[in-house]
Amino acid sequence: MTDELFRAMAQSIIDGDPDVAAELARKAIEAGIDPLEAINKGFVPGVDSVGEQYSRGEMFLPDLVLAGEAMKAAIAVLEPEITRQGGQRQTLGTVVIGTVEGDIHDIGKTLVATMLSVGGFRVYDLGVDVPITTFVEKAREVNADIVGMSALLTTTMVRQRDVIEALEDAGLRSRVKVMVGGAPVTRAWAQEIGADGYSEDAIGAVAVAKQLVSAG
Amino acid sequence: MPRPIKSITNPRLSLQILSPEDVQRIHTATLDVIETVGVRFPSPKALEIWEAHGAQVDRNTKIVRAPGHLIEEALKKAPPVYTLAARDPAQDLPLDGNHVYVGTDGCGVQIIDLYTGQRRRSALKDVAEIVRVADYVEEVAFIWIPVSAQDCPPETRGLYELKAAWENTTKHVQTESIYSEREARASVEMAALIAGGREELRRRPVLSYALCTAPPLGQDPGTLEAALVAAEAGIPVGFMTMTSCGSTAPATLAGNLVVGNAEVISALAMIQLAYPGAPVFYAAAQTAMDLRTGGYTGGGPEDFLFGAASNVLADFYNVPLSMGSFATGAKEPNWQAGIENSLSTFMACVVMSDMLLGVGLLHGSRIWSYEQMLMDCEIYDIVYHMMKGIVVDDETLALDVIRAVGPGGNFLAQKHTRKHMRELWVPKFMDRRPYEEWEAKRDDARDWARAMARQILETHQPEPLDPQLSAELEHIIAGA
Structure with missing residues (x-):
């Protein structure tokens, strides 16, 4: 029964169906299944499968995004239950991300x-x-x-440097890693402004973020 | 399981290159040339056919002058639609005017070795291996003998090439390398063996012939006699003109079309006079000579225009067309190869030429390159997708999705996106990677195409030919 539910959870991620994922999450709570277990044994294998199929060229970016939406929907149901039981969801780390001031480009940042x-x-x-100041606060x-900053214009990417300086002024710089990205941004620019990580695309950004948190 | 074949059908793009009045003028001029200038048919058998039907034949010069009505009436007997049969009927190719099929190019004399990268003389083993790769690739619908089996005796080389082709593919085989009556007779026997008898061969021709004219305004004797043998057996026969502006044809494009047209339709008419109703096709790969060297160019705006114009002529005569596209003049897979093969293929496809020749050769159809072959397939795949055009209906206008996303959102997480994204083209060999990934590896399309060709060659096993059939083919060749 539980195995069957876990399989359905994985499938809802593979199908990228947030409604089904949320419904299965509610079912798990009703059935008294440990919500952490529901995430790790139910939904996460779905994410892994999508990742594998993507790397084999069988799935595409919209599949990843839809899987992400389904995962978010499931976690939104399960996380309050985890908190209620006095637990905490294990994550790889906490990321604050945004597109810098003066720049309204959204998609790349949202994808990351x-x-x-x-x-x-x-x-x-x-x-x-x-x-x-919003990044810092x-x-x-x-x-x-990690603090991640996106900029799509040569005129706004200078703000990435300003945020890094503001993090220093606030005494936070030693505690957070900084990642930058966006079409005009290069590795050379990232180094010049003292950022810790840079990637050209969203898939690469995950690898960079994992490296940064494991490096401590 | 036979491999699927990717053919263009139900096109949504079109192009008008010649007006009906233009075509009529080219036709009238062509008949004028055939009637007053004549075409050389240096074969006693061909001359007898012409004489028997009232054409004026000069036995000394071998020039035939035929009245326009004789040509027109003969051409009317040619079937407008027929099928090129494959060893596996699932891979049959109906020439119905609503399909474009790609073949391998031919007939190269050198090959860039897939493993050493060295250029060397082509051999029988290369024919077998190229055909095996072509059997796998879904862009290739039929086989032209890709390279010459130069390690086989010249008298039976064309037959060994056919045997190697049938042993390595279930797809239709078209030979362009048989030019004697003797070899033709043996090839008919071989094809009948594959088809399961003479009558079955007539019903399902697993072999067809592409033959060259001898511009300007001439035919080759061996070719004519081979064509007559094939046509008698019901094997589809096409005549290809390769008239070249400035050398074997007038410098003007219209004049080139007239000379080539006279060669092709006079040959097709002769076949119809001999064997009324025999399946025939128009074939062309006109070009312009290089103005500096006089050499064959293998690409250029003239070639691209001819690529589209020839199908208008073939349609006018209501016979299928085999059009020379690809076949770049470039020495290696490069910028020139990309441009020439893209434009020639697009122009030949947009008018729905029935057969395209062909993928894989460099340096004006002299040097085989597996990399070029697979990159040519990708070019065709791009055109294949373009020919689907833009579909406008409720589903594709996607108003509901546009409403759901609204200003400033994105369409990535929409089910509509997921439903339709696989209609978007995905390249095999275009480099769309992040810059840093390219910078680290510095590899490109050639490397990926080479790797893919090696993988196909090492893993693909075509449906084998019955070993007994192979032995019988060998026996026919030995007796030829």
Whole structure:
């Protein structure tokens, strides 16, 4: 019975169906199944399967995003139950992410946020046109491990440097890793402004984030 | 299991290259040329056929002058639609005007070795191996003998090539390398063996013939006699002109079309006079000479225009067309090869040429390259997708999805996206990787195509030919 439910959970992720995933999460709670187990033995194998199929070229980016949406829906149901039972969901780390002030480009940043979330991070997406102070305050509030910044314009990517400086001024820089990305951003730029990580695409960003948190 | 075949059908793109009045003028001029200038048919058998039907034949010059009505009436007997049969009927190719099929190019004399990368003389083993790869690739619908089996005796080389082809594919085989009556007779016997008898061969021709004219305004004797043998057996026969602006045809494109057209339709008419109703096809690969060297160019705007114009002529005569596309003049798979093979293939496809020749050869159809073959397949795949055009209906207008996403969102997580995303083209050999990944590896399309060709060659096992049939084919060749 439980195995069957776990299989259905994995399938809801593979199908990228948030409604079904949320419904299965509710069923698990009603059946008294440990919500952490529901995530790890039910939904996560679905995410792994999607990741494998993507790397084999059998699935595409929209499949990953839909899987991410389904995962989010399941966790939204299960997480309050975990908290109620006095537990805590294990994540790889906490990420605060946003597009810098003056820049309204959304998709790349949202993709990275989704991929990090699917990849096992707790992600706070601050949206677009995010003021410098908002990055700093949120990072402090949630005790972030990583701050990620997107910029699509040569004129706004300078804000990435401003945020890094503001994190230093706030005394947070030693505690958080900084990742930057966006079309005009290069590895050379990332090094120049003292960022810790850089990736050209959302899939690569997850690998970089995992490296940064494991490096401590 | 036979491999699927990717053919263009139900096209949504079209192109008008010649007006009906243009075509009529080309036709009238062509008949004028055949009637007053004549075409050389240097074969006693061909001359007898012409004489028997009232054409004016000069036995000394071998030039035939035939009245327009004789040509027109003969061409009307040609079947407009027929099927090129495959060893596996699931791979049969109906030439019905609503399909474009790609073949391997031919007939190369050198090959870039798939493992050493060295260029060397082609041999029988290469024919077998190329055909095996072509059997796997779904873009290739039929086989042209890709390279010459130069380690076989010249008198039976064309037959060994056929045997190697049938032993390595279930797809239709078209030979362009048989040019004697003797070899033709043996090839008919071989084809009958594969088809299961003479009558079955007539019903399901597993072999067809592509033969060259001898521009300007001439035919080759061996070719004519081979064609007559094949046509008698019901094997589809096509005549290909390769008139070249400035050398074997006038410098003007219309003049080139007239000369080539005269060669092709006079040959097709002769076949119809000899064997009324025999399946025939128009074939062309006209070009312009290189103005500096006089050499064959294998690409250029003239070739691309001819690629589209020839099908209008073939349609006018209501016979299928085999069109020379691909076949770049480039020495290796490069920028020039990409441009020439893309444009020639697009132009030949957009007018729905029935057969395209062909993938894989460089340097004006002289050097075989597996990399070029698979990259040519990708070019065809791009055109294949373009020919589907833009479908406009409720589902594709996607208003519900546009409403659901609204300003500033994205369509990635929409089920509509997932439902339709596989209709979007996915390349095999285009480099769309992140810059850093490219920078670290520095590999490209050629490397990936080479790896894919090696993998196919090492793993693909075509449906084998009955060993007894193979032995009988060998026996026929030995007696030829």
